[in-house]
Amino acid sequence: MSNTIYLGYYFKVKPLHPAVEILIAELGYAGFESFVENEDGVTAYIQKSEWNKGVLDDIHILNSDEFEITYTFEDIEQTNWNAEWEKNFNPIIVDDLCSVRAPFHDKPDTKYDIIIEPKMSFGTGHHETTYMMIQHILKNNFTNKSVLDMGCGTGVLAILAEIKGAKPIEAIDYDNWCYLNSLENVERNKSKHITVLEGDASLLINKSYDIIIANINRNILLQDMKTYASCLNENGMLFLSGFYYEDIPIIRAECEKHLLKFEEKLERNNWVSLKFLN
Incomplete structure (x- = not known):
């Protein structure tokens, strides 16, 4: 049985501010619970039990003409987190x-x-x-x-x-x-x-x-x-x-x-x- 219980979303944001702050606030409302900012944007984590296919539907900033935001996501294994932690x-x-x-x-x-x-x-x-x-x-x-x-x-x-x-x-x-x-x-x-x-x-x-x-x-x-x-x-x-x-x-x-x-x-x-x- 897999021990994957989180999804990691990797958002690239241009320009960074104030877009990152707005994005984190909206993701918080959507159920994301941990955030790590970096030079390209922000990584956000959500428990798989809280995730659904429409989890980003109400993230209005993703459709804003003021910012360019792209993202990828993947399953996060429990054993992968230490590397992410030390890196960020x-x-x-x-x-x-x-x-x-x-x-x-x-x-x-x-x-x-x-x-x-x-x-x-x-x-x-x-x-x-x-x-x-x-x-x-x-x-x-x-x-x-x-x-x-x-x-x-x-x-x-x-x-x-x-x-x-x-x-x-x-x-x-x-x-x-x-x-x-x-x-x-x-x-x-x-x-x-x-x-x-x-x-x-x-x-x-x-x-x-x-x-x-x-x-x-x-x-x-x-x-x-x-x-x-x-x-x-x-x-x-x-x-x-x-x-x-x-x-x-x-x-x-x-x-x-x-x-x-x-x-x-x-x-x-x-x-x-x-x-x-x-």
């Missing part, structure tokens, strides 16, 4: 405080340093949503706080939460690759207070946390908001991302329905991240 990944630094890098990168001079090897997992820090969630963690007090990282991807946010003093921490993802990759990255960073679980919000019954981090997508957030609110301790903090500026009203309305109070918004290339208080 550059270390990132967030607010001059936190670096996210691969094992083969030199250690930068930052206060916090995280080493990850994401394979097919989402959450390298390059995507706007992960970047903003890192910013939230850097700005807020995590010392001795119990934390949930929901939709943990590579585990990078849980790892940073522990570095900032949080404990205990649970990192949950429904995707098996993300689960296994988070386990690897937790060990790689010598984290001692993170428990990685494979599953969804059904694992949260009778649990409670001081801080919940949920970087998923709009529909899942809306579906599970009631559960998040019920798990959040008094005076707890909820950090959300994985959606666009236009989604703020519906996300905020759902949070306020469960008595969560809006506190702060971060925005990056039309992606947003929101902070709520219980």
Whole structure:
């Protein structure tokens, strides 16, 4: 049986900007979940279970007269991702405080340093949503706080939460690759207070946390908001991302329905991240 569960789309874009940003936004709405920008355009990855023949039908920029965009696509074997990763990944630094890098990168001079090897997992820090969630963690007090990282991807946010003093921490993802990759990255960073679980919000019954981090997508957030609110301790903090500026009203309305109070918004290339208080 094949272990191929992703498709890789290779888009060549002329001119690159702002076309690449628009393309990534539209692909995100269509179900693509990981993006790697390069000098020719962008590579986008989608799970085969989310793919259909019309997956690009609503990508309006592909029919724009302003840009020239061509693409090819292929099945991505699990064993191929390391080569793609090493070829395309550059270390990132967030607010001059936190670096996210691969094992083969030199250690930068930052206060916090995280080493990850994401394979097919989402959450390298390059995507706007992960970047903003890192910013939230850097700005807020995590010392001795119990934390949930929901939709943990590579585990990078849980790892940073522990570095900032949080404990205990649970990192949950429904995707098996993300689960296994988070386990690897937790060990790689010598984290001692993170428990990685494979599953969804059904694992949260009778649990409670001081801080919940949920970087998923709009529909899942809306579906599970009631559960998040019920798990959040008094005076707890909820950090959300994985959606666009236009989604703020519906996300905020759902949070306020469960008595969560809006506190702060971060925005990056039309992606947003929101902070709520219980």
